[in-house]
Amino acid sequence: MKFKKLFNRIESIKLESVTKSYGDRFAVRDLDLEVRGGELMILIGRSGSGKTTTLRMINRLIEPDSGRVSINGANVEDFDPVRLRRSIGYVIQNIGLLPHLNVSGNIGLILKLEGWDQAKIRERVSELLNFVSLPPKSFMDRYPHQLSGGQQQRIGLARALAMDPPLLLMDEPFGALDPLLRTQLQDEFCKIKKELGKTIVFVTHDINEAFKLGDRVAIMDNASLVQVGTPEELIFEPSNELVSEIVDSKRKYRHMEALKVRDMMQSLDSGYFLEGNMPAEIALRKMVDAGLEVAFVFKESGTVGKIPLNEVLKAGNTGKSLNDISKSLLVFPADASLFEALTQLKEEGESMALVLGGEMPVGLLFSDRVLQGLV
Amino acid sequence: MWNGGCLSEIPIINDVLTEVQRVWDTQLLSLRTLEHLYMFTIALFVSILIGIAVGVLIYRSPKLADPVLNGLNVVETIPDVALLVLLLPIFGIGAGPTVAASILYSILPITRNTYTGLANVPREYVEIAEALGLNPGEVLMRVRFPLALPLIAGGIRIAVVFTMGVVTLGGLIAAGGLGAALQNGIQLYDMGTILVTGAWVGLLAVILDGGAGVIENRLKVRYGTWS
Numbered sequence: 001m002k003f004k005k006l007f008n009r010i011e012s013i014k015l016e017s018v019t020k021s022y023g024d025r026f027a028v029r030d031l032d033l034e035v036r037g038g039e040l041m042i043l044i045g046r047s048g049s050g051k052t053t054t055l056r057m058i059n060r061l062i063e064p065d066s067g068r069v070s071i072n073g074a075n076v077e078d079f080d081p082v083r084l085r086r087s088i089g090y091v092i093q094n095i096g097l098l099p100h101l102n103v104s105g106n107i108g109l110i111l112k113l114e115g116w117d118q119a120k121i122r123e124r125v126s127e128l129l130n131f132v133s134l135p136p137k138s139f140m141d142r143y144p145h146q147l148s149g150g151q152q153q154r155i156g157l158a159r160a161l162a163m164d165p166p167l168l169l170m171d172e173p174f175g176a177l178d179p180l181l182r183t184q185l186q187d188e189f190c191k192i193k194k195e196l197g198k199t200i201v202f203v204t205h206d207i208n209e210a211f212k213l214g215d216r217v218a219i220m221d222n223a224s225l226v227q228v229g230t231p232e233e234l235i236f237e238p239s240n241e242l243v244s245e246i247v248d249s250k251r252k253y254r255h256m257e258a259l260k261v262r263d264m265m266q267s268l269d270s271g272y273f274l275e276g277n278m279p280a281e282i283a284l285r286k287m288v289d290a291g292l293e294v295a296f297v298f299k300e301s302g303t304v305g306k307i308p309l310n311e312v313l314k315a316g317n318t319g320k321s322l323n324d325i326s327k328s329l330l331v332f333p334a335d336a337s338l339f340e341a342l343t344q345l346k347e348e349g350e351s352m353a354l355v356l357g358g359e360m361p362v363g364l365l366f367s368d369r370v371l372q373g374l375v
Numbered sequence: 376m377w378n379g380g381c382l383s384e385i386p387i388i389n390d391v392l393t394e395v396q397r398v399w400d401t402q403l404l405s406l407r408t409l410e411h412l413y414m415f416t417i418a419l420f421v422s423i424l425i426g427i428a429v430g431v432l433i434y435r436s437p438k439l440a441d442p443v444l445n446g447l448n449v450v451e452t453i454p455d456v457a458l459l460v461l462l463l464p465i466f467g468i469g470a471g472p473t474v475a476a477s478i479l480y481s482i483l484p485i486t487r488n489t490y491t492g493l494a495n496v497p498r499e500y501v502e503i504a505e506a507l508g509l510n511p512g513e514v515l516m517r518v519r520f521p522l523a524l525p526l527i528a529g530g531i532r533i534a535v536v537f538t539m540g541v542v543t544l545g546g547l548i549a550a551g552g553l554g555a556a557l558q559n560g561i562q563l564y565d566m567g568t569i570l571v572t573g574a575w576v577g578l579l580a581v582i583l584d585g586g587a588g589v590i591e592n593r594l595k596v597r598y599g600t601w602s
């Protein structure tokens with residue numbers, strides 16, 4: 001292979017007071033943004049707000065007039081642009097396949113330039129096609145004009161993944177698709193996102209897409225960054241009118257007031273409950289066998305304790321029982337207001353609570369899943 | 376039935392076939408055709424090489440584009456007979472100046488179309504390539520050039536017609552080829568030779584142009600789906 005990847009892991013991407021203007025108009029103005037390794041950062045905003053410009057400054061397709069863009073602490077200006085771009089996957093707004101190359105030609109273009117041999121390229125292309133749910137046999141040799149919009153989009157993603165880059169830049173990848181297909185591709189992407197384990201910067205102007213896919217969302221307006229935060233933060237603490245308008249927090253908020261905890265909980269069976277006097281090492285085996293990240297115990301006080309898997313691991317062979325390591329846990333009745341429950345979770349810095357139906361535990365409430373369920 | 380035997384029984388057709396046979400034999404048309412195609416092939420091949428090379432060169436150094444294209448345009452306006460004569464002092468008589476003149480004529484259409492084709496590839500495709508991490512040379516070879524191929528083929532097709540014409544004219548200056556047979560016919564005032572050779576040259580030109588057209592269309596289908 002001709003070159004080594006510039007980075008195998010993304011620790012962070014930092015944009016520091018980055019400005020780019022065309023003539024006397026700012027495309028991006030004094031923007032500060034940090035993308036953490038492994039997260040999916042959404043850039044959202046109206047048309048012309050500077051999303052694409054921001055994205056393209058990361059792989060040096062556009063050079064900022066001032067400010068600094070760095071990856072893992074190194075200024076991107078110190079990298080050769082060609083090497084930089086080959087280390088970063090880029091999914092282009094409006095599909096962007098090369099019309100004179102067939103599917104394997106498009107996906108394998110960079111691999112070929114990197115000097116991979118034919119057989120290896122074919123193998124990699126098949127692997128990627130399978131990954132984006134297109135049977136390689138029937139798609140390898142097709143030309144872009146012989147593909148539907150959704151298929152082209154999948155090829156675009158496969159091509160961006162060809163070199164297995166640790167960072168993906170995606171510019172409205174589902175923007176050109178009809179709503180149904182769009183939802184389907186979003187769902188698929190949600191699933192593969194975890195598998196990919198990559199840092200992703202994703203541009204969209206669809207707030208539902210943003211909340212569905214994003215770990216954090218950066219709202220841009222008029223060349224500036226307005227607010228960055230998790231979907232919850234944006235909904236509950238919009239920094240200004242524009243943000244609440246974009247996240248539509250009034251409507252969601254009202255919507256949420258009508259909901260009860262039971263509407264959004266995950267159901268729970270008795271398999272989650274263990275004996276309080278069980279030694280940690282036995283509990284560990286049981287939890288691993290059952291694939292549980294968390295278990296619960298009834299305490300003598302009548303309350304319920306939470307046993308996270310990592311606590312059990314930590315206890316190891318120390319002979320401690322589950323009662324010794326159990327953590328306290330927020331509990332809500334199933335008919336409590338969902339909004340109040342979420343607010344309280346947030347205040348306590350917890351991400352999970354137990355839901356009681358009468359005296360019996362019936363479910364779990366996860367704050368992050370609630371928001372995904374809403375959009 | 377309508378087979379060759381029957382055809383020759385119709386008096387006019389019989390006469391024509393006899394005349395064709397006569398001219399073909401006395402004027403050595405098989406040999407002349409080979410000479411003709413030999414000059415044609417060499418001239419066209421060199422024109423394509425030079426034409427594309429110059430097209431790429433002026434694409435890469437746009438400052439040269441105007442002077443080079445204007446210069447080639449001037450060459451184009453020289454009448455072909457005059458150009459042949461002008462080349463005589465340099466190349467002597469025969470195939471040399473003929474091939475040289477064909478090349479001089481054919482460079483312009485190929486160069487012009489190569490240049491236009493490379494320059495007019497839509498910006499979006501170039502941006503895709505750059506975003507993927509192609510360097511400028513790779514963008515030229517892997518994206519611009521293939522997407523310009525239909526237009527380049529159009530230029531070559533024009534060159535095919537030019538070359539055919541100039542090579543035929545080469546008969547005037549002892550280049551051999553079918554032009555020589557035509558020249559003989561004219562000097563002897565032998566109408567049969569003039570007509571048969573003329574028709575054969577015309578037919579060859581149509582076939583070659585048709586072949587070039589087929590290739591051009593193939594390339595359009597293969598590389599031109601975006602336009």
Ligand SMILES: Nc1ncnc2c1ncn2[C@@H]1O[C@H](COP(=O)(O)OP(=O)(O)OP(=O)(O)O)[C@@H](O)[C@H]1O
Pocket residue numbers: 022026027028045046047048049050051052053054205
């Ligand atoms: N090459 C350019 N020349 C001049 N102006 C430009 C150029 N590129 C972008 N701009 C301007 O900069 C601003 C930001 O553009 P950008 O492409 O980043 O917007 P965007 O948020 O991606 O919009 P969209 O949602 O429509 O894709 C726009 O006003 C745009 O017109």
Ligand SMILES: [Mg+2]
Pocket residue numbers: 051052053093171
């Ligand atoms: Mg954009």
